[in-house]
Amino acid sequence: MEKKKVWVVGHKHPDSDSICSAISYAHLKNAINKNEEVEFEARRAGDVNPETAYVLERFGIEAPELVLDAGSQVKDIKIRKTEGVSSHISIRKAWDMMKDQNVATLPVVNTRNKLEGLIVTGDIAESYMDVYDNETLAIARTQYKNIIETLAGKLLIGNEHGYFVKGKVVIGTATAEVLKDKIESDDLVILSDREDSQLLAIEENCSCIVVSNGFGASEKVLEAAKEKEVVIISTPYDTFTAARLINQSMPIKFFMARENFTTFTLDDLLSDVKKTMSEVRHRDFPVVDDDMNYIGMISRRNLLSFDKKQIILVDHNEKSQALDNIDDAEVVEIIDHHKIGDLQTLAPVYFRNQPLGCTGTIVYQMYKENGVEIEPKIAGLLCSAIISDTLMFRSPTCTPVDKMAGEELAKIAGVEVEELAIKMFEAGSNFAEKTVEEILNQDFKIFHAGDIAFGVDQVSAMGKKQLDEVKARLIPALDDMIAEKKIDMIFVMLTDILTESTDLICGGEGAREIASKAYPNATGDDSLWLEGVVSRKKQLIPSFMASIDA
CATH class of the missing domain: 3.40.1390.20 (HprK N-terminal domain-like)
Structure with missing residues (x-):
């Protein structure tokens, strides 16, 4: 029996914490899971950035499968395994099979199981009622x-x-x-x-x-x-x-529909399937793979009852940062270290939210609490997540608990924190090989304050020279990013890890005014220099929210 999958997934535009914590928490859940019918699998809600790619390669872990939508799919409902038939069988045999199986549609497949057409009861009724001349048997x-x-x-x-x-x-x-x-x-x-x-x-x-x-x-x-x-x-x-x-x-190939029939794939969203079914006057619909290999049949009644996707959210709890159609899924847990967002659930869920610098620190604690040994590879992932989110313990979001966890995990993984941090940040700040779109999306989050929607991207590097070079490329692209994301304004944090400061680019009407109000002592012509500001979560966003509400 195939196990029920529960996804463990981070936010859109995932960073190292989002992906590493998802992998590590899925591993923990499987270790303590006593339900043999359930399996926890890590997923990612966006592309892997270069920093995370370096971490995964270094510790020999494959990137989780990409998912963009939490909506239920054809694969989540019961598919009727009506056996495919040859186009050479007779109309009479097809009718007998329909009666025996209590179905109104038979899929017609070739010897390689490729879908060739459909024969329905209407076709058979028409064959009985039509008047055929005495040569039709041969023509067929x-x-x-x-x-x-x-x-x-x-x-x-x-x-x-x-x-x-x-x-x-x-x-x-x-x-x-x-x-x-x-x-x-x-x-x-x-x-x-x-x-x-x-x-x-x-x-x-x-x-x-x-x-x-x-x-x-x-x-x-x-x-x-x-x-x-x-x-x-x-x-x-x-x-x-x-x-x-x-x-x-006569063979059914003489009567069957060969074209203009509707098929679905396992990955089709049920919301799209419902819409299509409402527009097409068919009773049954074949399910095929991408190569038109026949899988089974579904009908409208299959959509009346189905299991929603079960999802554990890590490193986020805001709807704008979650998978598309998250409301169509069943969120069963949330593990996060950010402010409480606007995500709503239909039933009570396990929600663990702690004021720490990294979700990876929380996952580390949960391993300890459950008495599960942390493998070196998992330790490497969690240590990397903490290094990334706390900027090697320099961010104001970093707590003594984060630092203790990071150092302990480094010992288990057999790595030096500073050496790992330098390699990670170097991989992440290799901007020359990235497009402007990739840079703007690698750590991008959308926030809401009243009627204003704004996005914040954070780009970190080990020196100001790299940030100045990328700054010149990003400024002309801000207006297009605003239009693409359908937001009012955008901010890009160019964070220098060594000097622990941020050069803030502002885009959109009123953006610079909000930033200047939040940081009245900041200076700069095409940007604002924010001394000592490195944290989006703990420093920039609270200041912006206060500035907008004032």
Whole structure:
């Protein structure tokens, strides 16, 4: 039985803490989990930045799978495993299968399980009601095996795997003289047990004889049929019934929908599926993979009851920073170190929020509390998260608990804090190989104060020279970023880790005024120099909120 997946995921535009804490907490949850039907898996809500990529590579950990939406998907609902059928089966067999399985739609697949089309009860009803001429059976390239199955018959002689592809269907109830004028080469003839009529049909080069009323054929007839490769079938039905049923032996490929039918994939969001289903008058819909391999069927009733995705949020608790459609998911836990945000849940959840410098510190504490040994690789991830979020213990958000945890984790991981920090920050400040969009999005968060929505990106480096170079590239791109994110203003913190100061770029109407009001002693022409400001969470955002509310 496939286990229920619970995602452990950080915020959009993830930083090292967001990804490293998600991986580490998922590992802890699996270690203490007593429910064998549940498995915890780390996910990420955005691209891995260079600093985090360095950390993951150094400690030999693969990046979590990327997810952008928390909405329920087709994979989250029950998919009916209606078996795919060949396009060669008869209309009659398709109808029998529908009755046996209590379905209204059969998926038609080829030998490689690729979806070729759909056959529905409406197609079968139409085939029964339409009037077909006596050549349609051949036009449909009907296999003799289908005719045998449809007429509940048995093969007396010939190849049942052959196909009736030329000629017409003839009802042989007339005298031999009249019958001779009716039968042409390659015809299929329905006859009784009259030997003279059977031999006559063979002499006229018919392709198949159907003998009604359960009668057979004499040795003389069978020898003649063998010589001319004529197929002879015996059916228990009378001539009238056999003539009425025989068109039901035509293959479904003659009637099935080959195009303009709607399919879904496992990753399609149910919100999109509902909309599509409301616009299309079909009862059932096939589910396929990206290569059109058939998986199963779903219908509207499958959308009435399904399990929402279960998600644990780490390093955030604001809706704007969470996965898209987070309201469609079931948030079961929140582990964070930021201010309480606007995220709402339908039921009480385990919410652990501590005034620490890093979510990784909280996860470290939880390992200790649960008596779970921290593996060196996990210790390396958590230590890196703490180094990143506290700027190697220099940020005002850093507490003695963070520093103690970081140093203890460094010992377990077998690393030197300063050496690891330098390598991480160097990897993260290699701006030459990044586009402006990548730099602006690598640690970007949106905040709200009253009616104002503003974004703050933080770019850190080990020296002012690197920051000055990237500053010139970022300023012209701010207006486009504001439009893309649909916010009122944007701020970029160019943080010098060594001098513990920030050069603040402001974009958008009123942005510089808000920043200047928050930091009246700041100076600068195209930016504001904020001495001693390195923390977005503890220094910049509280000052901005107070400035906007004042």
